[in-house]
Amino acid sequence: MYHSKIAGLGYYVPENVVTNDDLSKIIDTNDEWIQERTGIQERRHIIKGEDTTTSMGVKAAKIAIERSGVAKEDIDFVVFATLSPDYYFPGPGVLVQRDLGLRTVGALDVRNQCSGFIYALSVADQYIKTGMYKNILVIGSEVHSTGLDMTSRGRGVSVIFGDGAGAAVLSREEDLTKGILSTHLHSEGQHAEELIVKAPGMGGRWITDILADNDPDDESYFPYMNGQFVFKNAVVRFSEVINEGLQANNLQVSDIDMLIPHQANLRISQFIQKKFNLTDDQVYNNIQKYGNTTAASIPIALTEAWEQGKIKSGDTVVLAAFGSGFTWGSAIIKW
Numbered sequence: 001m002y003h004s005k006i007a008g009l010g011y012y013v014p015e016n017v018v019t020n021d022d023l024s025k026i027i028d029t030n031d032e033w034i035q036e037r038t039g040i041q042e043r044r045h046i047i048k049g050e051d052t053t054t055s056m057g058v059k060a061a062k063i064a065i066e067r068s069g070v071a072k073e074d075i076d077f078v079v080f081a082t083l084s085p086d087y088y089f090p091g092p093g094v095l096v097q098r099d100l101g102l103r104t105v106g107a108l109d110v111r112n113q114c115s116g117f118i119y120a121l122s123v124a125d126q127y128i129k130t131g132m133y134k135n136i137l138v139i140g141s142e143v144h145s146t147g148l149d150m151t152s153r154g155r156g157v158s159v160i161f162g163d164g165a166g167a168a169v170l171s172r173e174e175d176l177t178k179g180i181l182s183t184h185l186h187s188e189g190q191h192a193e194e195l196i197v198k199a200p201g202m203g204g205r206w207i208t209d210i211l212a213d214n215d216p217d218d219e220s221y222f223p224y225m226n227g228q229f230v231f232k233n234a235v236v237r238f239s240e241v242i243n244e245g246l247q248a249n250n251l252q253v254s255d256i257d258m259l260i261p262h263q264a265n266l267r268i269s270q271f272i273q274k275k276f277n278l279t280d281d282q283v284y285n286n287i288q289k290y291g292n293t294t295a296a297s298i299p300i301a302l303t304e305a306w307e308q309g310k311i312k313s314g315d316t317v318v319l320a321a322f323g324s325g326f327t328w329g330s331a332i333i334k335w
Contacts, residue, residue, distance in 0.1 A: 001129060001130075001131075001176070002128055002129055002131060002172045002173060002174060002176075003128075003129065003172075003173040003174075003175070003176050003178060003179035003180060003181075004124065004125045004128035004129065004136075004170040004171065004172065004173060004179050004180050005170065005171055005172075005173035005178060005179035005180070006168050006169070006170060006179075006180075006333065006335075007067075007068035007069065007070060007135075007169045007170065007171040008063075008064040008065060008066070008067035008068025008069070008070065008168065008169040009063075009064050009067060009166070009167070009168050009169075009299070009302060009303040009306055009307075010059075010060045010061065010062065010063025010064035010065075010066075010067060010166070010167050010168075010303060011060050011063070011164065011165060011166040011167070011296075011299060011300040011303040011304070012056050012059035012060040012063070012164065012165050012166075013044040013056075013162075013163070013164040013165075013290060013293075013300070014044040014045060014046045014047065014050070014051050014056070014163055014164070015044075016044060016045050016046065016047050017042050017043075017044060018042060018043055018044070018045045018145075018162075019031075019041065019042045020034045020035065020040070020041060020042065020159070023158075023159055026150060026151070027150065027151065027152050027154075027155045027158065027159070028152035028155060029152075029155045029159055034159050037265075037267070038159070038160055038265050038266060038267070038287070038291075039265065039266020039267060039269075039270075039285075039287055039288055040159065040160065040266070040287055040288060040291050040292075041288045041289070042288075042289060042290075042291075043161070043162030043163075043289075043290055043291030044162050044163050044164055044290060044291075045145035045162065045163055046143055046145060046146070046163045048146065051143070051163070052086045052143060053082050053084050053085060053086055053092055053141045053142060053143045053165075054085075054086050054092040054095040054096060054099065054141070055099075056141045056143070056163070056164065056165035056296075057080060057082075057092060057096055057139040057140075057141035057165045057167065058096055058099045058100060059165065060139065060141065060165040060166050060167035060299070061096065061100060061137055061139055061167040062100070063167070064137070064167040064168055064169050065100075065137070065169055067169075068135075068169035068171065070135045070169055070171060072100060072101065072102055073102075073103065074134070074135050075100075075102050075103075075105060075135050075136070075137050075169075076105055076133035076134055076135050076136060077105050077106050077107075077108070077124070077127060077133045077136045077137070078093050078096055078097055078102070078105060078106070078107040078108070078136070078137045078139070079093070079107075079108050079110060079120040079123050079124050079136060079137070079138045079139070080092045080093040080096060080107065080108070080109050080110065080120070080139045080140075080141070081109075081110040081111075081112065081116030081117050081119065081120040081138075081139065081140045081141075081295040082109070082110075082111075082116065082140065082141050082142055082294075082295050083111060083113045083116070083142065083197075083294055083295065083324075084141075084142045084143045084144060084147065084294075085109070088200075091107075091109030092109065092139075092141070093107030093108055093109045094107045096137070096139065102137075108123065110123065110295075112295075112323070112325060112327045113195075113294055113295065113323040113324045113325060113327065114262050114264060114292070114294050114295065114297070114321050114322060114323020114324065114327075115185075115262065115321040115322060115323045115325070115327045115328050115329045116140055116294065116295030116323075117138070117140035117166070117295050117296070117297075117298045117299055117319075117321070118183065118185070118298065118319060118320075118321045118329035118330065118331055119185060119327070119329060120138050120139075120140065120295075121138055121168070121170070121180070121183065121319070121331055122183035122185055122329065122331065124136040124138050124170045125170065125180045125183055125331075128170055128171070128172055134171065134172045135169060135170070135171050135172070136169070136170045137167065137168075137169055137170075138167065138168045138169075138170060138299075139165065139166070139167045139299075140165065140166050140167075140293075140294075140295035140296040140297075140298065140299045140300075141164070141165035141166075141295065141296050142161075142163060142164065142165070142293050142294045142295055142296045143163045144161035144162060144163055144292075144293070144294070145161070145162070145163050147197075147221075147222070147223070148161060148222065148223065149219065149222040149223075153219070154219075154222055154223075156225070156227060157222070157223050157224070157225050159291075160265075160291055160292050161223075161291055161292050161293070161294070162290045162291030162292065162293050163293065164290055164293040164296045164297075164300055165296050165299075165300070166296050166297075166298070166299020166300040166301075166302065166303055167299060168299055168302070177334060178334050178335075179333065179334060180331060180332070180333050181248075181249045181332045181333065181334055182245060182248045182249060182331070182332050183245075183329065183330070183331045183332075184241055184244045184245050184248070184329055184330045184331075185327070185328075185329040186237070186241065186327065186328050186329060187325050187326065187327045187328075188325070188326045188327075189325065189326070191229070191233065191325075191326045192324070192325060192326070193224075194225070194226040194229050194230060194324075194326070195223075195224070195225045195226065195230055195323070195324035195325075195326075196223070196224050196324060197220075197221065197222070197223050197224070198220040198221070198224070199218075199220035199221045200221060204220075205220050205221075231265065231267070231268060233322070233326060234264060234265075234268050234322040234328075235268055235271050235272065235275075237322045237326070237328040238261065238268065238272050238320055238322055238328070239272065239275060239276075241320055241322075241328055241329060241330040242259070242272070242276070242318060242320050242330055244330065245318060245320075245330040245331070245332040246318075246332070248332070249332050251316065251332070253276050253277070253278075255316050256276070256278065256282055256316055256318050257282065257311070257312075257315035257316050257317065257335075258282060258283075258284060258305060258310060258311050258315060258316075258317045258318070259272075259273075259276075259278060259282060259283045259284070259317075259318045259320065260284050260298055260301050260302050260305060260317065260318070260319050260320075261283070261285070261319075261320050261321070262297050262298055262320065262321035262322060262323065263285065263286060263287035263290065263291075263292055263293065263297035263298075263300075263301060264287075264292050264297075264322065264323070265287070265292070266285060266287050266288065269283060269285050269287070272320075281310070284301050284302075284304070284305040284310060285301070286300065286301050286304055294323065297321075298319055298321060302317075302319070311335055312335065313335055314334070314335060315334075315335040316332070316333070316334055316335075317332075317333040317334075317335055318330060318331070318332055318333075319331040319333070
């Protein structure tokens with residue numbers, strides 16, 4: 001039995017910065033309204049033809065692999081978390097294997113939206129714990145900007161999301177006091193329709209239906225979110241899954257050196273910080289700069305926190321996420 005450790009981290013965000021004032025020129029909104037509700041000041045949007053979900057994932061992965069000291073020939077498996085694949089199929093995992101020039105290793109796609117990176121990390125952790133693989137590349141990458149309703153009709157959702165990618169290389173760790181101590185995953189599908197993109201989907205409106213109807217008022221292929229309902233559930237599930245992880249490892253809240261929450265809404269992060277009585281130095285937020293990048297948000301924030309020296313050897317790091325599905329999860333890591 002082994003543990004898995006995070007041997008290398010990397011992230012990539014597009015250079016194209018979109019401020020709240022920029023959005024106010026095309027959407028009936030303003031900087032004050034957006035910041036008051038989300039805490040977001042700006043986000044990154046790709047320029048079409050320059051970046052994709054896969055290409056951003058590859059760029060983040062190259063940094064993570066270089067920092068890990070693991071040769072790409074020694075990567076045994078790829079786990080790619082996203083809700084915005086380049087193609088409906090195949091998924092981006094195999095495209096990363098191709099574009100990085102990896103051996104013909106297995107590639108798995110994870111579709112768990114905002115908690116996707118936690119799920120992907122957990123899957124990779126199990127493979128390493130059992131001894132099946134030694135080094136696994138885990139990626140979270142999203143392109144939201146090309147799928148949002150960038151009109152006043154969609155302002156409640158479209159101002160929230162941004163594009164970006166983060167990656168981690170997980171490697172075998174024989175010291176069982178270090179690395180990923182545990183992961184905890186949950187779902188509650190009865191609320192799936194509260195945060196959803198309904199079409200195109202095989203079970204409802206497929207491409208042929210959308211084209212045949214040619215309905216300019218059709219919103220089924222834009223994201224829908226019941227914001228208040230999602231917020232209320234998120235703060236409860238965040239708290240539960242963080243406590244679950246601490247209890248599983250006989251840890252107290254006071255043992256947390258760094259909490260990296262999914263960057264869904266700054267108000268959610270602040271609520272959790274206050275509930276757990278954590279200081280600003282114990283919680284890392286960057287939603288102000290990047291918006292909600294879904295599966296990419298935790299690896300981007302984790303990488304930034306590590307780069308800034310906020311995470312050091314021996315620290316207890318807690319990752320936690322909640323998102324559509326509803327799905328949520330946490331990971332407890334001894335750095």
